Amino acid sequence: MQQNNGIDKKQMISFAVLCLVLFGFMFYFQNKQAKEEQLKAEQQKTEQVKNPVKQTQASNINPNVTPGSIQTASLSNKELNVEFSSLGGQVSKVQLSEYKAYDHKTDQADLPLYLINKNNSNYGFQFKDKTGKVVNTKDLVFAPAVNGNVVTLTADYNGAVIQFIYTLLPKYTLDFKVRTQGLSKITSDNKADFIWDYSVRNLEKGRAQEQSHSEFSYAFNNYKDYDYDGRTTMEEEKETLNWIGVKQQFFTSVIEAKNGFTQSKGNQESIEEGEYLKKLNYEGFVQMTGSELNQDFTWYFMPLDLKLLKSYDKNFDEILPLGWSFIGWMNRGFFMPMYNLIADWGLTAGWVIFLMTIIVKLILSPIMYKQHKLSAMMKVIRPEIDEVNAKLKDADPMKKQQATMEVYRKAGVNQMAGCLPALVQIPIFYALFRFFPNFIDLRGQGFWFAKDLTAYDDLIKLPFKVPFLGDHLSIFALACTIVILIYTVMTSGNMQQPQQEGMPNMKVLMYIFPITFLFFLNTSASGLSWYYFVSNAINILIILVIKYVILDEKKIHAQIQANKEKPKTEGKFQKRMREMMEKAQDQQKAQEQQRNKKK
Template sequence: MQQNNGIDKSQMISFAVLCLVLFGFMFYFQNKQSKEEQLKAQQQKTEQVKNAVKQTQVSNINPNVTPGAIQTATLANKELNVEFSSLGGQVSKVQLSKYKAYNHKTDKADLPLYLIDKKNSNYGFQFKDKTGKVINTKDLVFSPVINGSIATLTANYNGAVIQFIYTLNNNPNAELKDQYALDFKVRTKGLAAVTADNKADFIWDYNVRNLEKGRAQEQSHSEFSYAFNNYKDYDYDGRTEMNEEKETLNWIGVKQQFFSSVIEAKNGFTQSKGSQETIEEGEYLKKLNFEGFVQMTGSELNQDFTWYFMPLDLPLLKSYDKNFDEILPLGWSFIGWMNRGFFMPMYNIIAGWGITAGWVIFLMTIIVKLILSPIMYKQHKLSAMMKVIRPEIDEVNVKLKDADPMKKQQATMEIYRKAGVNQMAGCLPALVQIPIFYALFRFFPNFIDLRGKGFWFAKDLTAYDDLIKLPFKVPFLGDHLSVFALACTIVILIYTVMTSGNMQQPQQEGMPNMKVLMYIFPITFLFFLNTSASGLSWYYFVSNAINILIILVIKYWILDEKKIHAQIQANKEKPKSEGKFQKRMREMMEKAQEQQKVQEQQRKKK
């Protein structure tokens, strides 16, 4: 019987040539990209921010208000440029000055980054007057006044005065966390003569703007996030509805892939509920609606809030001490710990050496491989042992060709037991890889330090590269082919060929061919990686290329099949103590055989 003994030296040379071609291809596009970035830097212009009240023309949002009557007022500091509208006294525009949004027309991140713009956010406090009429502050016209870092917007309703007071810290020496916070106080006078309500309904409608290249990826990362139980507990909802009517929410936010808009209520929101709807195409990704009640004292609404418009940068989020760091979806429990305590610090340390992001990931991959090398060595040693005893297994399969499949399986397990081969040890590397893969799946598309960092032909390592554009859309693949994803798929296929040669096929009828499944897996991986962060594809390209090199080194320079064969023969002479797992498997097989015999006897009687 012909066996697959892995890759010979000629195949090894072919693999090296393939790697050289891929690396040459990548270096070519790295040079091309650096020239484009220089051109982009020359074209960027600084935007001047004015702290003044100005007139603006808007569409007729409220039929009772003429467009010319709407005013806007602006506050700004180093990080935020915030505009307020006299209609509703709301925040009508928020720009994060140090960040850029992706431009689909130029395929570059060269647009001003607005979390709020073009009326995609709309909020107000709703209550009933004594006649039962519903009043919402978003429909009232406020008069804006700027005084230094404070914007005061005042409205009158049937003799009642409603003030929204916004304060933005514009001290250039202020802490970073204070520069992303907008203090928001609501003060009323005479409202008790208008309403008898003891609480107001805060309603916030928000359309998530498309700011990143990968629409599907950014859309999946856009959701509600909120804290309760005095900031101790956190939850999120990325589905359709949220319902927290029993909890008092300390803050509610709309999370995007790298940024978040959050409102904190000092006395909390009660009876909170929300809904969200996916928007398939266009400028927006999702439509979210939130509703929660805030307390009124003596029918007057005097409450303190804080708006936060911030990048999802872990040190910044932790500095608030309000459980904001949970907004960053780095994974639960051990997975999150790996990202926070291992991958992020490792990236920052290596990046501190002054090398580009792609090579940082390259070095991270090597470090992870070195840590896992003892486990990989055991796996490849097991593979070599399986290869040595394969003739004995083939002999048993021929001898028991017409025997019961269960009996053949028992005979095979007996060979493994005598040779001292533990099949379960081969599962350990796969089990270790699962949490690492999931941690990196969370790490690459959510680590803001990688946002906008290009490498070779990937313009942003947190999004896919689309060097190869297709003239049509392929289901589950899209309208492009990611070169990093293709390269990763190729090396996974090569690795699969090298490691599947000694795989034992199941003897029972109807069981799937494991080799076929192993070859299908890399192909399905292409569909997954094609729209994922290119940093993830690059990591796994390097990881699997290193795996191949390790196999070749172990095969030709470390493991000696003659010594392994001698060790197996020595193991056979030693008395064997049956392990718990082996004993359990043997007992299960014996029980299955007994049941099979009983069933055969019953069939014969019939």
């Protein structure tokens, strides 16, 4: 029996050296990247002098209207710059002036951030005139007039006057009123079809991640209920939608109808490469009164900031995908407030995540202690388990399993207790999986060589694409994979090998897991990889401290011997397991007897 002689110096030194190597590796690439960026900036300045930017002409989006005949009008405040086109009376450009978009050419977030630009959004109201001809306002030419923070666009269609009145308000809000006069002389319809086609612009570094977060969002039942659709055809023909929006990773475009949209449906398709991520098409009806279209709407072009979204009191906060039920509660009520509290101390985002990890580990430390105590107990009784397996080497596998469980029961070892830490950490893992790529306060926050903790770091470029990995290697993901592998090696020592042929070797599976984790983390938010690197490094330290300082194997052995002397009461779970095994054994015997009779 090994005696507790304090911390194993060799293991502590090895772990310290590993950490120094990993941190040195990170700092080396950070300095290398800084030099490359400086050289790239100088080259870019030279190219700008040689090749000044040329003005591009608007494309002819309507064969009946020349580019020169299209007029525009603009409104601006500190949050939004909005442009309107006389063709269709639509919002033709929306810039969020306080944010920047990622530029793939410079690898920097230095571009103006446009939610709408270059005709990626197209909407209008469609109805039939009395001859059966389909009329859509997006095809009409409006005359714009600006008065303060109001733009009025007026069109004439066969004597009917159609007005779109836009008023720019604070809090990323654009009021939108539709007024008609004389439309009842042209149409007999009692409802108009609102059609909105929207192509999601690529604004972030991680294309696949941003694409997966782009989807329809909508509220109904007087703003009380919320739903979304990111992959399938949208159909809400029975509900009246209060608002419909297209959500991106950190921003959203939403239109609210004061009297609601009915018979809503939509579809979407992914775009594999280029400037856009997804194409979404929406269609819903709005009511007409006396064949006149007089309805009030509101556009919102918003960042997905939880505090801002809640302030509208329209269920917009559900757009932020922080997870359902308990997962969402953890993010809203625990991780976000914790991050904001630590960030108020003036620390950079990476060190805020570092301290968050330590706090979470301190909270989970009692559970980890129980897990490692169980591991130590299993190590102590390993000779008895091996002895049972040797005695029953040729016996029925079911009988061997029953004998093994009996050893555990007498020693007072509950194998199921080892599942508790894993079960507790699953919701935490999923909450953080939702937290890091969607928390806008982390957007654009760099740490070491990661320029944005909500996207992957790609300092190591690959000359080709690897399936499921991409064309880069994330250093944070690599470092995280290494410490997970070390942690796996340290914790798999007490794992039993399969006793039956054809059963998987759990040790091998555990070693494969960290490698598969690399494929998952390589294109995920680097903040998530950094968190799990720190988390698993702390796990390793905790194991060493618990194993060599806190736990004493002699005391554990004495406790097990004392447990054997005590009368045992069979727990409900143990009883159920025993009964199931006995039943299975009886069925196996019955099958063997039937086979013997047939012979």
